[in-house]
Amino acid sequence: MSTSALVSRLEAACGEEYVLTHPHALATYGSDGLAQYHQIPVAVARPGTAQEVHAVVRACYEAGVPWVARGAGTGLSGGALPVAEGVLIALSRLRRILQVDLDDGCIVVEPGVTNLAISRAVAPTHFFPPDPSSQIVCSIGGNVAENSGGAHCFKYGFTTNYVVGLEVVLSDGTVVELDRDAPGYDLLGAFVGSEGTLGVATRIRLRVIPVPESTRTLVAFFEHTSQAGDAVTEIVGAGIVPGAIEMMDRLSIRAAEAATHAGYRLDAGAALIVELDGPEEECTARFDHVMALCHEAGAQDIRVAKSEDERALIWKTRRAAFAAMGRIAPAYYVQDGVIPRTRLSEVLARIDELAGEYGLQVANVFHAGDGNLHPLVCYDAARPGEPERAEELAGLIVRACVEAGGSITGEHGVGVDKKRYMPDMFAEPDLEAFQRLRCAFDPHGLANPGKVMPTPRLCGEVPGPYREHPLERAGVAERF
């Protein structure tokens, strides 16, 4: 099928005005939240209904053209980066809330609905716990693809713990219903977090839970991150599971304070935000205990939010940390690694050492409960070679996380950015097993190719004789 024939098919599927082919229009979709990668697709299709998505995917299949699904484009691993010869399917028009059913504790939505809109739709009695920092704009379809987390997932779990049903379009245009409780393989569990490489979800059923009765929030300041780390270990060791427990280091405190003027201590080496939520009596009993443990760990100062406004300011300051880095550095590279929480001091020391070697500043923001580190590597793009050095340093940090027994990504995903680190974490037989799943869902490799796996690979036919794949013919990929 020629490009123009494909575009006609797409136009027939979604309507002419919703298929973009002009270079200026396409440029808008060239990157997601990770702007250093940019790629112009052949066309952008903006279907308005699930049926239109099915038709678009079907058209791509018949043309043998790869495609990438995109939600709000806030991803930080290049997962929604278009492929040059392919179609970008933008799901932003699918933002209907289809059903709210609080008797069954669930909500059914289209993939373009924002994360925050879900909690709003079930308020004031219920909420949807996964809360990525971008929750005002990021879409639930993207959350499903990335298995998104957020500050509250140490207690409440990740997107994968809340998805109970999906309508998925496979790359051959087949529509399949995946239900968490249906007998058979947990294909739904395999799909969530697959970064758009197994298909595209067009309808999402989610579990929502009752809003906690009580919420208590404090921020404790320490001289050193190691003391804050000790406090976290003591709190968790005491059997307390905070709703959120977040740490910021000296540099990120400075940046965030400059943005929000929340009155954070600028002489502190670490700020630890602890939020307890749950039943009244549980919260009250635990909160005093947490204060005592923070004091014992050497807290210089503890501030307790006395009102919802004060609580909101604590969180605003925490959420501002990323964007506020712009105040102390012209540019920065956000890293996302996970370590066993008990290795925190050692890994932070290693990051300090590496930062010294590279002559760059690294600020650390940390989901402390689950060991998810977000080092922000600051650099100045105007200085020759510095962006490259920053990226190299970010890579060494991620390797330090893996060496400590952790992971290359806790919530941003592998996408295009981290696939080169996959072999640090997974051996060839592990990657080969991943590919088996990929091939079962998408034997032709049309759904978001070039992501997640470190090297392009093709699927052998099962069963049947060998046939040359178009990508193989073009020399783009080889068979493993």
Next chain:
Amino acid sequence: MELQTILAARPATFEAAASMLARAAADGQTVRLRGGGTKLGWGAIGPESRIELCTGRLNKVREHNTGDLTAVLEAGTRLVDAQEQFATAGQMLALDPPLAGAGAASRSGTDLGATIGGIVATADSGPVRHRYGAARDLVVGMTVALSDGTISQSGGKVIKNVAGYDLAKLFAGSFGTLGVILSVSVRLHPVPAGTATAFAADGDPEALAAAARALAAAPFEFDALDIAWKRGRGTVLARCCGADPLRRANRAARVLQEAGLDDVDVTAEDDALWELQRAGQRSRNGALLLVSARPSALAGVLRAAERCGGSVVGRAALGVSYVEVEADALEPLLAALPAGASGVLRDAPAEVRAAIDPWGEQDGTALELMRRVKARFDPAGACNPGVFVGGI
């Protein structure tokens, strides 16, 4: 029909397990997998195999990282043994299926108890699924052997990780049909400081379901919220854990009272109540159907069970019910279930299992995709063939 096993392999290492599986597959043989042997009657009856691979010697807790609340368990580790070790640090794996706790071995009259591999492979769970989720939600990494001898790992040892595909979820509940689970990394939780249970009874399924719904919507963070039904009368049970469980249980009791239920009570000596709930998930002589339905269909499930002379235990807020009936009442029970409910037969006499498909009707498209997954992971068809949905 009893299977004639010729060879029972008990590998002591991952490598030995993988190579036994690969050799059998290369010879065109099929392999049956066995953990603690507590659920061998589940699933369909597959074709006879001559080789049984037992995980009994893969029984070490490889890691218990107390500070990180994680552990790595070999598949043949009995859950009861692992829990004993975790308890020394005030921790637990929040999975409480039947035949996996202290006393399980003596009750079954053998030295066996459910292993972590078997529990994960069958996706078995117990009352605390309400709070902590099922096996799939607690397993953060997995090592498996595939039928070509490959040993592969997915996930990791940290509780938050999105690198690579979540193959642990695919293998959880796969009944050994994709490969052999060799070990799992799990997330642990603190053992609650105290527990207390509020409970109340009624003879009206609607009243029980409404009370359960009111509790499910309350912000009490129950560890478990269950229903039980037998001979025309049922109970709602809500377990509170943590700092002041009795006070919270009393608040729950008030909700039950307001819902109009009878015999409202609260007890801190609640272990026996929950052991009964677990026991109700298994049937020695009858047929046990695992019913999945929307929580709002709970009253319908209770009525169906009552009509067929059955008894029920279940997770009221999750829509998961275990219905036990006499074997000859199974067909009427399936017909009486509310619309949208599906049933999977678990325990049943062999002749009953042989006569029907224990998995029930499947959606054709999803089943086709499952067949493709099976073909990719076990192209030789060596792993536990015929026991799973659609004859996989």
